[in-house]
C-alpha cells in the first residue's frame with residue numbers, strides 16, 4: 001500500500017493532515033471540519049424500535065416528536 005497517498009479536503013482542496021484524520025472517515029481538513037460541524041445541527045435521538053438515529057435536519061426531529069403527544 002502507498003501510505004504517502006494524499007487526500008484533498010473536499011471543501012478547500014488542501015491536503016488533509018494528519019492522514020489518520022482521513023482514515024477515520026473525514027474528507028475535510030480540520031479547519032473545514034470544524035466549520036461544518038458548527039454549521040450543522042446534529043443530535044442523536046433515541047428511537048423506540050431501532051438504535052440511536054443520527055438526525056441532521058430539524059424537520060426530522062420535529063417529525064419524530066409528533067408521536068409523543070402533547
Ligand SMILES: [Zn+2]
Pocket residue numbers: 009010011012013014028029030031032033
Ligand atoms: Zn478544508
